[in-house]
Every structure is written in structure tokens, then in C-alpha cells.
Amino acid sequence: MSYAESLKPWNGEKSVPLSLHMATRRLRAFKRWMKSNGFEWSDALDFVDTPEDGIAVKALCEMKEGDVVAKMPKEACLTIKTSGACEIIENACLGGYLGLAIAIMYERSLGEESPWAGYLQLLPQQESLPLVWTIDEVNHLLCGTELHQTVQEDKALIYEDWSENILPLLDSEPSKLNSIFFGVEQYFAAKSLISSRSFEIDDYHGFGMVPLADLFNHKTGAEDVHFTALSSNYESDDDEVDEGIVDEEALPQNTSMDKTEESVVSDMECSSVTEDDTSMLEMVLIKDVSSGAEVFNTYGILGNAALLHRYGFTEQDNAYDIVNIDLELVIQWCSSLFSDRHSRSRISLWRRLGYSSGSENSEYFEISFDGEPQIELLILLFIIFLPDDVYNKLDLSVAIAGNCHESSETTLLIDNIFSLKESKMSMKPLLTKEVCDALLSLADIRESLYGLKSIEDDIEALEKCSFVGDKKVYHSLVLRISERKILQKLRNYASKSYKITNSSSARKKLKRATKRGI
Numbered sequence: 001m002s003y004a005e006s007l008k009p010w011n012g013e014k015s016v017p018l019s020l021h022m023a024t025r026r027l028r029a030f031k032r033w034m035k036s037n038g039f040e041w042s043d044a045l046d047f048v049d050t051p052e053d054g055i056a057v058k059a060l061c062e063m064k065e066g067d068v069v070a071k072m073p074k075e076a077c078l079t080i081k082t083s084g085a086c087e088i089i090e091n092a093c094l095g096g097y098l099g100l101a102i103a104i105m106y107e108r109s110l111g112e113e114s115p116w117a118g119y120l121q122l123l124p125q126q127e128s129l130p131l132v133w134t135i136d137e138v139n140h141l142l143c144g145t146e147l148h149q150t151v152q153e154d155k156a157l158i159y160e161d162w163s164e165n166i167l168p169l170l171d172s173e174p175s176k177l178n179s180i181f182f183g184v185e186q187y188f189a190a191k192s193l194i195s196s197r198s199f200e201i202d203d204y205h206g207f208g209m210v211p212l213a214d215l216f217n218h219k220t221g222a223e224d225v226h227f228t229a230l231s232s233n234y235e236s237d238d239d240e241v242d243e244g245i246v247d248e249e250a251l252p253q254n255t256s257m258d259k260t261e262e263s264v265v266s267d268m269e270c271s272s273v274t275e276d277d278t279s280m281l282e283m284v285l286i287k288d289v290s291s292g293a294e295v296f297n298t299y300g301i302l303g304n305a306a307l308l309h310r311y312g313f314t315e316q317d318n319a320y321d322i323v324n325i326d327l328e329l330v331i332q333w334c335s336s337l338f339s340d341r342h343s344r345s346r347i348s349l350w351r352r353l354g355y356s357s358g359s360e361n362s363e364y365f366e367i368s369f370d371g372e373p374q375i376e377l378l379i380l381l382f383i384i385f386l387p388d389d390v391y392n393k394l395d396l397s398v399a400i401a402g403n404c405h406e407s408s409e410t411t412l413l414i415d416n417i418f419s420l421k422e423s424k425m426s427m428k429p430l431l432t433k434e435v436c437d438a439l440l441s442l443a444d445i446r447e448s449l450y451g452l453k454s455i456e457d458d459i460e461a462l463e464k465c466s467f468v469g470d471k472k473v474y475h476s477l478v479l480r481i482s483e484r485k486i487l488q489k490l491r492n493y494a495s496k497s498y499k500i501t502n503s504s505s506a507r508k509k510l511k512r513a514t515k516r517g518i
């Protein structure tokens with residue numbers, strides 16, 4: 001079996017594509033449902049449903065910046081407040097994503113009786129996020145990537161959520177909840193839909209499913225349309241919503257459709273929004289769109305790990321990609337060269353100097369898309385290689401000062417040691433031969449987490465992989481390759497930086513020697 005074949009799902013599971021006929025029928029039913037529920041949308045929008053790619057929104061003619069292209073009544077959105085399960089959810093003191101998942105499962109359990117039947121029939125059973133992949137698929141396809149551990153943890157937490165909150169609910173409300181629709185699989189499916197399609201509506205409704213708004217696909221940094229929401233004053237308990245703008249800071253980390261800060265404010269300013277119509281949500285064009293083009297939204301500025309995690313897809317050459325190197329990995333490398341005592345003391349000094357961030361068991365260093373390591377990593381490596389006498393001096397100075405940032409003497413010492421003042425925080429002085437060699441070793445150790453296959457094997461497997469038929473394989477390969485390309489850039493950065501630092505100090509030496517007439 002070839003490497004590419006070995007990556008294919010082995011459980012025989014494949015998403016069954018809709019026939020074109022079914023696709024047209026479900027869209028027609030959805031449009032009827034929207035009409036009868038007060039939705040409005042521009043005649044210039046074309047909803048295209050293909051068996052391969054699902055739904056995309058396209059422009060039938062040229063459209064102008066500022067045009068309001070769709071209006072969605074808040075009351076027609078599926079939220080905890082609007083769902084028939086509201087009382088059950090609130091009596092159980094549940095809320096947030098858990099409450100919304102119950103609302104979705106409940107409405108699904110009603111079938112045609114649900115007020116959202118016309119909308120629910122358009123949704124996939126679940127979105128193919130790593131969260132709903134089998135554990136074998138997660139281990140096989142995501143091994144070494146930024147997502148591997150995260151998804152394993154997500155799966156365990158969501159299962160725990162289900163058994164601690166949903167199971168007891170089924171026992172306490174057996175007459176109102178049909179247990180077939182509230183199993184753990186249904187819960188994971190609802191969570192995948194929430195992750196990939198929910199929006200923040202307002203303080204009263206919280207997060208919810210917004211039909212129509214959730215048909216727009218994503219394009220990083222090049223979207224055409226923004227989602228806008230005005231908070232409804234009468235509904236909210238919070239007096240601070242008078243400005244009618246959703247509090248962006250309240251967005252939790254894994255909010256789907258992350259709205260960029262400026263989107264709500266600036267869009268409202270340039271749009272022809274019905275004044276103070278707080279009962280409607282709107283999609284507003286932020287630039288002109290030409291006839292025939294797809295109309296894209298943005299789900300945020302996200303790297304491929306985040307895109308795959310929350311939405312189930314990736315983008316090639318995504319400039320927001322990063323790779324992390326865990327502190328644990330640095331400790332492992334350090335222990336292979338130095339005594340445990342040396343490693344512990346140098347890391348402890350680095351911490352006391354205030355360069356560590358996050359909690360002790362989740363510390364990591366970011367490597368940017370260009371392969372540049374976080375300065376905190378360079379400082380740690382620099383400290384690890386400090387000669388004992390310099391280390392002891394610094395250690396003593398920090399111990400006396402207590403808090404290094406309050407001691408000008410210590411700050412001076414640090415500046416001198418790292419030559420940071422001279423270089424105005426440039427990383428150059430930190431890039432000694434030892435530090436650059438350490439970066440190369442760390443890149444190799446991080447790379448080894450991907451297993452025995454090389455990046456060339458991954459690229460070959462991607463070329464043979466079908467975007468449509470093997471979505472899980474395709475997107476996990478894009479993620480692996482984009483991360484490994486960053487590690488390659490880190491290696492280039494380390495080799496190049498050392499050469500540059502080395503040759504410039506050689507030039508300086510030569511200059512000094514020439515001055516002295518040697």
C-alpha cells in the first residue's frame with residue numbers, strides 16, 4: 001500500500017454526495033422557509049449548491065460596497081431563547097455552547113414539527129471537523145501537528161460534558177426529550193455545527209445559528225461581506241448595550257465567524273442599515289463585487305490549524321500559519337547536552353527575568369510563517385549557553401533585586417549581556433553559533449514528531465489526493481506540509497542568521513585591525 005493510500009480513511013466512511021436534483025430541492029425548500037420567516041435577500045445573490053463543495057453564495061450581477069445584501073430576523077435564528085427547549089435548558093441552568101447544542105438536538109428531534117425544519121434540512125448532519133473524526137483518524141492524520149493533542153483533549157472534554165450534563169437531563173425529562181436524538185454522537189455533531197456556523201447575535205440571544213448568514217464561505221483577509229448585529233435594548237439586562245454594538249471582547253476563543261474588531265462599527269457606518277432596527281441582523285458588502293464572483297465572508301484571521309480545528313478546511317500558503325515549539329521540547333534538548341542541574345537553573349533564571357509566559361505546563365514558543373522564532377526562545381537559549389561566571393553574576397543580581405524589572409542595575413546588566421540596548425531589541429546579538437545550532441536541533445526534534453515520512457512524501461501524497469473525495473486526508477496534509485515548511489524556514493533562518501552575524505563581526509574585527517594598522 002502506498003503512503004497516500006495508507007492515509008485514506010480505513011473505516012469505509014465517505015460522505016455521501018447529494019445528487020444535483022436533491023441539492024436544488026433542499027435549496028428551494030430553504031428559500032420558502034426563509035420567505036415565510038421574514039428573511040430578505042438581494043436578487044443579485046445566487047445560492048449555488050454543488051454535490052462536491054456544498055453551498056456557495058455568488059453574485060448574479062455587479063454589486064456595490066455598502067449594499068445590504070441580506071437581512072435575518074433575530075427571532076428566526078435558532079438560539080437557546082428561541083428554541084422550544086428554552087425552559088428545559090434554563091431550568092437545568094445550562095447555557096453557552098452546551099445549551100445551544102441541546103437546542104439544536106431538540107429541534108432536530110421534532111423533525112417536520114420544528115419551526116426550523118426548513119433550515120435544518122439544509123444543514124449537513126455534522127461538519128467534518130477533527131472533533132468528529134475517529135480517534136484512529138486523529139492519531140494517524142494529525143500526528144505531530146499543532147492539532148493532535150488539542151483534538152484528543154477536545155474529544156475527552158466534550159464526552160465529559162455530555163455525560164455530566166446531557167445524560168442527567170434525559171433522566172429528569174424523559175417525557176420531553178427523545179433520547180435517540182441526544183446520544184453522544186448527536187452531541188458531537190451539534191458541536192461541530194456550532195463551531196463552524198454559529199454567530200454571536202446579541203446579549204439577550206447570545207450565540208446562535210443564523211440561517212442565510214451561514215451560507216457564505218470564508219476567504220482569509222479578502223472577504224466581501226461582513227455580518228453585523230445591533231443589540232436590542234429592550235431585550236437586554238445589560239444597560240451598556242445602548243450603542244447597539246456587540247461586545248467583541250465577549251467572543252469566546254472558538255467563536256465561529258470571528259468578527260474582526262472594526263467590522264461591526266465600520267460596516268454600520270458605511271451601510272444603509274435601517275436605523276435602529278435591532279430586530280434584524282444584516283450582511284453588508286464591504287467592497288464592490290463583480291458579476292459571477294463568489295461572495296466571501298471572513299471567519300477571522302486564522303492559520304491552518306485554527307481553520308481545520310473550527311471549520312474543517314485549510315488554505316494553501318496561509319500567511320497566518322505558525323508552528324509552536326513546546327518548552328518541554330526545549331528542556332528535552334537541553335538535558336541531552338547539559339546536566340539536569342544546569343538545565344533547571346538556567347530555565348529558572350529565564351523565568352525570574354520575566355521572559356516566560358503562560359502556565360508552566362502549557363508554555364511554548366511561536367515560530368512565525370517566515371520561520372522567525374519568538375524572542376523569548378532566543379533569550380532562553382542564550383541564557384542556557386551563558387558562561388558560568390556571567391550566569392552567576394546575573395543570577396546574583398536578580399536575586400538581590402527581587403524583581404528584575406524594578407532594578408535599573410539588573411536591567412542594565414541584562415541589556416549588556418544580551419546587547420539589547422545597542423541593537424534596539426534586534427535579535428542579532430542573541431544569534432550566536434550555539435544558539436543557531438540549538439535552533440537547528442530544535443527544528444529537527446519538532447520535525448521528528450511527524451513520524452517517519454518526509455515532507456516530500458507528504459507533498460507527493462497531497463498531489464495524489466482528491467480535494468473532494470478525501471477531505472480529511474487533503475486538509476490534514478495541507479496542515480502538515482505548511483507546518484513543516486515553517487520548520488524548513490526556521491532552519492534557513494538559523495543558518496543564515498549565524499552566517500550574517502558571523503561575517504559582520506568578522507568585518508568589524510577586520511575594520512578594527514585595519515584601524516590599528518595590522
Ligand SMILES: C[S@@+](CC[C@H](N)C(=O)[O-])C[C@H]1O[C@@H](n2cnc3c(N)ncnc32)[C@H](O)[C@@H]1O
Nearest residue numbers: 054055127196197214215216217218311312313
Ligand atoms: C458557514 S458554512 C459555509 C457554507 C457551507 N459551504 C455550506 O455548504 O453550507 C462553513 C463551512 O463551509 C465550508 N467552507 C467555508 N469556507 C471554505 C473554504 N474557503 N474552503 C473550503 N471549505 C469552506 C467548511 O466546510 C465550513 O465548515
